[in-house]
Amino acid sequence: MDSILLIEDRPGLRQVYAEFLRNLGYMVVEAGSVEDAHKAMAVREFSLVLTDYMLPGANGMDFLKQLKERDPDYLVILMTAFGEIKLAVEATRAGAFDFLEKPIDLDHLKIVIERALEHRRLRRKDTFHEAQSVTESEEIIGQAPALKAALAMAKKVAPSDANCLLLGESGVGKELFAKYIHGNSRRAVGALVSINCAAIPGELIESELFGHEKGAFTGAVGKKAGLIEMADGGTLFLDEIGEMPLSLQPKLLRVIQAKEFRRVGGSRTLKSDIRVVAATNRDLKTGTREGWFREDLYYRLAVFPIDIPPLRDRRGDLPLLISAILRQARFGHADISPKLLAQLQAYHWPGNVRELKNLLERAIILSQGQPLDVNHFPANLFDSAENVGLRFHLDLNRSFKDNLSRLEGQLERTMIELLLKEESGHRERVARRFGVSVKTLYNRIKALGIQC
Numbered sequence: 001m002d003s004i005l006l007i008e009d010r011p012g013l014r015q016v017y018a019e020f021l022r023n024l025g026y027m028v029v030e031a032g033s034v035e036d037a038h039k040a041m042a043v044r045e046f047s048l049v050l051t052d053y054m055l056p057g058a059n060g061m062d063f064l065k066q067l068k069e070r071d072p073d074y075l076v077i078l079m080t081a082f083g084e085i086k087l088a089v090e091a092t093r094a095g096a097f098d099f100l101e102k103p104i105d106l107d108h109l110k111i112v113i114e115r116a117l118e119h120r121r122l123r124r125k126d127t128f129h130e131a132q133s134v135t136e137s138e139e140i141i142g143q144a145p146a147l148k149a150a151l152a153m154a155k156k157v158a159p160s161d162a163n164c165l166l167l168g169e170s171g172v173g174k175e176l177f178a179k180y181i182h183g184n185s186r187r188a189v190g191a192l193v194s195i196n197c198a199a200i201p202g203e204l205i206e207s208e209l210f211g212h213e214k215g216a217f218t219g220a221v222g223k224k225a226g227l228i229e230m231a232d233g234g235t236l237f238l239d240e241i242g243e244m245p246l247s248l249q250p251k252l253l254r255v256i257q258a259k260e261f262r263r264v265g266g267s268r269t270l271k272s273d274i275r276v277v278a279a280t281n282r283d284l285k286t287g288t289r290e291g292w293f294r295e296d297l298y299y300r301l302a303v304f305p306i307d308i309p310p311l312r313d314r315r316g317d318l319p320l321l322i323s324a325i326l327r328q329a330r331f332g333h334a335d336i337s338p339k340l341l342a343q344l345q346a347y348h349w350p351g352n353v354r355e356l357k358n359l360l361e362r363a364i365i366l367s368q369g370q371p372l373d374v375n376h377f378p379a380n381l382f383d384s385a386e387n388v389g390l391r392f393h394l395d396l397n398r399s400f401k402d403n404l405s406r407l408e409g410q411l412e413r414t415m416i417e418l419l420l421k422e423e424s425g426h427r428e429r430v431a432r433r434f435g436v437s438v439k440t441l442y443n444r445i446k447a448l449g450i451q452c
């Protein structure tokens with residue numbers, strides 16, 4: 001809900017405006033002086049400030065300048081009884097969104113406020129688009145019963161505003177489902193804001209999500225709105241929620257339950273009306289037992305779990321997916337040879353649809369307009385992982401011990417390469433499967449000269 005701080009020293013007038021605005025559905029906080037206004041702003045943030053020009057102890061212009069200094073994005077509408085054109089020009093130059101002459105025409109006030117709030121929403125959406133570059137929602141392709149069941153569930157849950165949890169391996173289409181749910185909800189007019197918790201170092205997730213105040217930490221030169229604020233009225237997609245640091249989970253729970261949060265280094269409580277769609281490849285239930293995922297948060301998110309099947313369990317969808325991808329790539333011959341199709345169907349697709357897309361796009365470039373064939377795919381791709389893993393190089397002129405340590409190196413390299421491929425390059429997950437820290441994995445990748 002949008003909130004308005006109304007500053008007017010005449011109680012009768014203030015009451016008229018406040019009642020009018022409340023009837024329009026806004027949350028209104030009243031202040032009779034600049035001092036009261038500062039107090040109100042110390043505890044919460046407002047979508048808009050509507051202030052009289054003549055106030056006891058200060059004038060509206062000075063107040064406007066103070067506000068703009070504090071935060072240039074503040075939306076301020078000034079009201080004055082004087083109607084001087086000079087004042088209007090000065091107010092606009094100082095950053096006021098608009099200037100209204102008293103007596104205020106309430107219908108006009110309504111229009112100006114709606115315009116100001118729309119301006120704010122568009123500006124936030126722009127910032128978000130710059131930061132996230134969200135693509136248009138795409139079609140979810142597939143006829144396999146498990147995929148259709150997931151889609152049916154998404155269709156049911158989308159308009160309900162319930163939080164949901166998308167479960168599935170990397171590349172199965174979790175983000176695509178999140179877009180579908182957002183696009184088919186009443187929040188579709190708002191933003192869909194995404195964050196991948198595994199891609200951002202733990203210590204940065206907090207300020208990305210919750211934003212920070214000026215000076216909250218070294219390098220915080222200005223105030224920054226977090227993704228939760230950007231998603232106000234829309235949907236927040238939390239990819240890889242299992243990687244969310246335990247210390248942040250209570251803060252996230254508070255946003256979900258009370259729609260309240262604080263920026264890093266901030267003392268004010270802010271409001272944001274978000275719906276959370278989370279996704280994970282990890283077993284969060286186990287996480288609650290092992291202590292890395294909070295149970296209360298788990299139950300909040302897992303109201304609607306949706307299982308998205310891996311591609312290897314719905315190989316029958318490959319022809320549909322392949323022709324859609326080739327069509328999107330504007331690739332002339334959507335027909336691929338039965339031999340290649342058989343190879344693609346036999347492959348185990350550890351990277352799921354993302355891997356299929358990447359491989360086809362690569363093959364299209366290599367084929368240079370010729371029909372696609374096996375040669376346009378990476379050598380050894382269609383060998384089984386076990387076979388790839390066993391292709392070691394023995395040097396019979398060296399001692400057994402020497403060969404053994406060389407083999408260990410080759411085994412380690414092959415395992416890291418295979419796991420990186422299976423986990424689509426997510427180093428945190430590879431490290432976990434390997435049973436080492438991310439730092440150790442980084443060092444080994446560097447030492448072994450693995451390209452990834």
Ligand SMILES: Nc1ncnc2c1ncn2[C@@H]1O[C@H](COP(=O)(O)OP(=O)(O)OP(=O)(O)O)[C@@H](O)[C@H]1O
Binds near residue numbers: 170171
């Ligand atoms: N059923 C589908 N139909 C069409 N395209 C799909 C389908 N599933 C996935 N894709 C495409 O595959 C790519 C990967 O999908 P997406 O990013 O949604 O996967 P993800 O599960 O969120 O992966 P990760 O967990 O690694 O973030 C995207 O380009 C997406 O459009």
